[in-house]
Amino acid sequence: xxxxVAGTMALDTIETPFGRAERIVGGAATYIALAASRFVxxxxxxxxxxxxxxxxxxxxxxxxxxxxxxVVRHLTRPSFFWAGRYHADMxxxxxxxxxxxxxxxxxxxxxxxxxxxRFLLLGNLDPRLQKRIYEQMQPRPKVVLLDTMNYWITxxxxxxxxxxxEVDILSINDEEARQLAGDYSLRRCARSILAKGPRYLLxxxxxxxxxxxxxxGETYFFPAYPLEDVFDPTGAGDTFAGALMGxxxxxxxxxxxxxxxxxxxxxxxxxxxxxxxxxEALLHADEKEIAQRRExxxxxxxxxxxxx
Amino acid sequence: xxxxVAGTMALDTIETPFGRAERIVGGAATYIALAASRFVxxxxxxxxxxxxxxxxxxxxxxxxxxxxxxVVRHLTRPSFFWAGRYHADMxxxxxxxxxxxxxxxxxxxxxxxxxxxRFLLLGNLDPRLQKRIYEQMQPRPKVVLLDTMNYWITxxxxxxxxxxxEVDILSINDEEARQLAGDYSLRRCARSILAKGPRYLLxxxxxxxxxxxxxxGETYFFPAYPLEDVFDPTGAGDTFAGALMGxxxxxxxxxxxxxxxxxxxxxxxxxxxxxxxxxEALLHADEKEIAQRRExxxxxxxxxxxxx
Numbered sequence: 109x110x111x112x113v114a115g116t117m118a119l120d121t122i123e124t125p126f127g128r129a130e131r132i133v134g135g136a137a138t139y140i141a142l143a144a145s146r147f148v149x150x151x152x153x154x155x156x157x158x159x160x161x162x163x164x165x166x167x168x169x170x171x172x173x174x175x176x177x178x179v180v181r182h183l184t185r186p187s188f189f190w191a192g193r194y195h196a197d198m199x200x201x202x203x204x205x206x207x208x209x210x211x212x213x214x215x216x217x218x219x220x221x222x223x224x225x226r227f228l229l230l231g232n233l234d235p236r237l238q239k240r241i242y243e244q245m246q247p248r249p250k251v252v253l254l255d256t257m258n259y260w261i262t263x264x265x266x267x268x269x270x271x272x273x274e275v276d277i278l279s280i281n282d283e284e285a286r287q288l289a290g291d292y293s294l295r296r297c298a299r300s301i302l303a304k305g306p307r308y309l310l311x312x313x314x315x316x317x318x319x320x321x322x323x324x325g326e327t328y329f330f331p332a333y334p335l336e337d338v339f340d341p342t343g344a345g346d347t348f349a350g351a352l353m354g355x356x357x358x359x360x361x362x363x364x365x366x367x368x369x370x371x372x373x374x375x376x377x378x379x380x381x382x383x384x385x386x387x388e389a390l391l392h393a394d395e396k397e398i399a400q401r402r403e404x405x406x407x408x409x410x411x412x413x414x415x416x
Numbered sequence: 417x418x419x420x421v422a423g424t425m426a427l428d429t430i431e432t433p434f435g436r437a438e439r440i441v442g443g444a445a446t447y448i449a450l451a452a453s454r455f456v457x458x459x460x461x462x463x464x465x466x467x468x469x470x471x472x473x474x475x476x477x478x479x480x481x482x483x484x485x486x487v488v489r490h491l492t493r494p495s496f497f498w499a500g501r502y503h504a505d506m507x508x509x510x511x512x513x514x515x516x517x518x519x520x521x522x523x524x525x526x527x528x529x530x531x532x533x534r535f536l537l538l539g540n541l542d543p544r545l546q547k548r549i550y551e552q553m554q555p556r557p558k559v560v561l562l563d564t565m566n567y568w569i570t571x572x573x574x575x576x577x578x579x580x581x582e583v584d585i586l587s588i589n590d591e592e593a594r595q596l597a598g599d600y601s602l603r604r605c606a607r608s609i610l611a612k613g614p615r616y617l618l619x620x621x622x623x624x625x626x627x628x629x630x631x632x633g634e635t636y637f638f639p640a641y642p643l644e645d646v647f648d649p650t651g652a653g654d655t656f657a658g659a660l661m662g663x664x665x666x667x668x669x670x671x672x673x674x675x676x677x678x679x680x681x682x683x684x685x686x687x688x689x690x691x692x693x694x695x696e697a698l699l700h701a702d703e704k705e706i707a708q709r710r711e712x713x714x715x716x717x718x719x720x721x722x723x724x
Contacts, residue, residue, distance in 0.1 A: 292505065292506070293644050294623075295644050316621065316625075319642075328716050328717075328719045329639035330719060331637035334602065335603065336601050337604075408635050408637050409636075409718070409719065410717070411717065
């Protein structure tokens, strides 16, 4: 197994100013696996689905080199369900409904065939569960990326700081960074979060791009790809993390140069994702369009010719 | 005259989470002139002050090569006064008090010694007044930069669009761009605003940096310099515009390469400005610190080595 991903697989009902999509496939691990499997296969998933998670999407994932051995299929209960409505700014949203359903039985066992993977992406889950999954990997993976959210930062800070001390890359948004560090200045937030363990901190800022901070004190800015229209932001952060970790796994190692290019790859794939409902755009992402957006993104950021 | 600046000169009372400053010197033209005169002298100012605008600041401006021939000094009325309180995020603010005072008698005559200047910065004022000032310049300046605000976008759209058709660079914030274009996507806003006349559109996004759009369809991202603490954001946008236009005037011409470096200079000087109350930091800006921040800003943005 090249890369192991733990995260939710879900059905989502999404309302945006542009329309509504009813019970479409979602969940962090769905987006992550679709994005990461563009770079490496097989990608092993640890998750749980209900009887209503479409068989076609399972087949599609497997066709793309995603291994579903670690996905528990519940025969009687429905999948984790989320419904939300995006505001006109397409950044803020209201959660209209959350039904945990099978999520309460999320597996804490990593299939033996996954345990030797060198790359591990711990999607947003209870940090105690993230820790149990991490501990089953033997030997310790070369690179571990962690995602989390406000709910765990306030409700499970001890366990979160525990697993944080083990990870290489923490990927969170600006609001979460401020909450985790208890400060407003992102620069000071970065310093105090990096002191908790991660070698690299990625702060995602939606349409305002992302910031990378390293333990060595380096800082880099990454703009978001400027879109004419954001159609559905759901899954953008997961797509970003999936492509990022897929690229790192493809390179086989992590250093600053690899990570910077990985962030660009994640940014580009996330920009495609948000142009369609759910993960649909990821299923049809065009290599030529990806290459063009990558070039444009670099050109738009490198605003001054650097002296040799 | 190298550069002519039209804008308010004021007294401000500022409250931030870090403290309070009472009736300190402010106003767009004060910040612009202090920033621009680092690059070129003389800088001629068209403005009006009351009896309470400190004589020491007038002397300081003149010492720095700022020509105050175009500043009407009212002997009996007080200066334009603004009081505001910044929220904890240091981006949003409440206006607590606005007293127009002498601003009602803002001069619409440009001194004859100013009229041949090749560079003109029209600070945020009634667009009809901006137009009258513009029309007195003979010959038409090589480069005209315009700033405006929501008040004029909603209340004087016709006159604003009239002067907009004459300018080279429009410098506004993201909220103003959205209001002016009546759209949410900044990329689409840029296209429709550039169709109104400006060759270049600069959209300022506070701590999220700035975007540059050109009529030729080019886009560039500029991060803000990442500060540990923002102490007082007052005047940041004016400092940015002043340094930017000062740099352009120093170069003597405008093209994309000049403008990109001008934006970097503006970004760096604005980052210094917000670390102290009012324009104080501009009076003590250190060339070495400016050079270091410039280098850091470029390094942090040029995240990928561009293939030759």
